[in-house]
Amino acid sequence: MANAPKKNNPFWFIALLFGAAWLCSACNTKPQNATPNGQQNTNPPPAADTITNGSLLTPQQAKAVIEQHAMIALRALAENNTMQLAGMVHPQKGVRFSPYAFVNTDTDMVFLQQQVAKLAAEVQKYTWGTFDGSGEPITLTYNEYRKKFVTDKDYLNKADSVGYNQIIGRGNSLNNREKVYDKAIIVEYYQNGKNPDFGGMDWGSLVLAFEKYNGQWYLTGIMHNSWTI
Numbered sequence: 081m082a083n084a085p086k087k088n089n090p091f092w093f094i095a096l097l098f099g100a101a102w103l104c105s106a107c108n109t110k111p112q113n114a115t116p117n118g119q120q121n122t123n124p125p126p127a128a129d130t131i132t133n134g135s136l137l138t139p140q141q142a143k144a145v146i147e148q149h150a151m152i153a154l155r156a157l158a159e160n161n162t163m164q165l166a167g168m169v170h171p172q173k174g175v176r177f178s179p180y181a182f183v184n185t186d187t188d189m190v191f192l193q194q195q196v197a198k199l200a201a202e203v204q205k206y207t208w209g210t211f212d213g214s215g216e217p218i219t220l221t222y223n224e225y226r227k228k229f230v231t232d233k234d235y236l237n238k239a240d241s242v243g244y245n246q247i248i249g250r251g252n253s254l255n256n257r258e259k260v261y262d263k264a265i266i267v268e269y270y271q272n273g274k275n276p277d278f279g280g281m282d283w284g285s286l287v288l289a290f291e292k293y294n295g296q297w298y299l300t301g302i303m304h305n306s307w308t309i
Contacts, residue, residue, distance in 0.1 A: 132292055134265030135245065135258065142244035142265045146297060150267040150288055153299055157286075158236040160226065166197035170291060170298035178303040179209050179218055179229045181255040212253070212308040229304040235269035235286045243268040249285035251307045261289040261301050268305075281307045 131137065131145060149168075156165040169175045174192040178184065189208050191199065199222040208218040208225050220228070241248050247255060248270040257266060268287045273280035289301030 133263045134290065134292065134297075135261070135263055137245055137265060139244045139246050142267075146244065146265045146267060146290055149297055150290065153288055154236050154269065154286070157226070157230055157302070158234075160200045160223070162200040162222075163197050165299070166193045168299045169193045169196050170293060170300045172293065173291070173298075173300050175299050176301050177208060177225070177229070178301065179225075180212060180308060181249075181251060181253045181257070181303065181305040183256055183260040183301065183303060184209060185260060230286060230302065232304070232306075233271045233284045233286075235271060235284075238271060239269040240272045241268075241270040243270065249283055249305045251305060253308045255305070257287065257289065257301070257303060261291070264289040264291045264300060265297065266290075266301075283307065 134142065134145070137145065153165065153168050156162070156168070169192070171193060174190045175196060176183070176185075176188050176190045178188045187207075187209050189206050202222055205219050205221050206225070208220060208229070210216060211218055218225070244267055245265060246268065247258075248268050266287060266289050268285050270285045271283060273282040275282050283306065285303075285305040287301070287303040287305060288299060289303070290297040291300045292298075
């Protein structure tokens with residue numbers, strides 16, 4: 081006599097479906113720190129309020145911390161809004177203006193907050209350093225200096241590259257900004273050379289340095305960089 085066929089147990093079938101669904105869900109879940117390409121992100125940006133030495137940040141971390149703040153400073157410079165700029169200047173150190181890549185801590189002009197606020201309206205001439213090549217003193221009003229060494233190019237709207245804790249423009253003069261601003265986040269707005277007659281050597285950069293003080297990031301350096309003679 082043949083054995084009667086066994087009836088399927090419905091509980092085994094339900095358990096099988098549940099297990100398959102769980103496996104699919106696990107396979108489709110990315111690790112919390114995964115990047116879009118599936119690689120593990122081992123260097124997440126630190127919390128902004130825990131950073132004290134900006135120079136130790138990676139370019140990605142520095143950008144996350146300072147990008148918007150730096151753009152406000154850049155716009156204030158482009159629009160000659162020295163009142164707004166003054167509020168971003170370091171309360172104790174002030175801000176140093178350097179016409180070239182080499183930051184000369186002996187001769188570069190340094191202005192405190194209250195002095196920066198009045199610069200746009202001043203007609204007084206200052207000696208900002210010496211011209212590359214001739215060695216003649218750079219004796220200009222702030223507005224004259226700004227035109228030649230700050231807004232010589234449209235860095236606000238037409239920067240080709242922006243570097244965060246990265247040097248982009250490399251000319252023939254010594255660049256010591258990382259030594260002088262050794263705890264700063266340094267932002268470089270770079271514009272390529274446009275004139276084919278100069279073979280790309282008419283590039284320029286405007287560089288801003290920000291240091292942390294009492295939990296806020298303040299402007300301590302404004303540097304200009306270009307190919308020098």
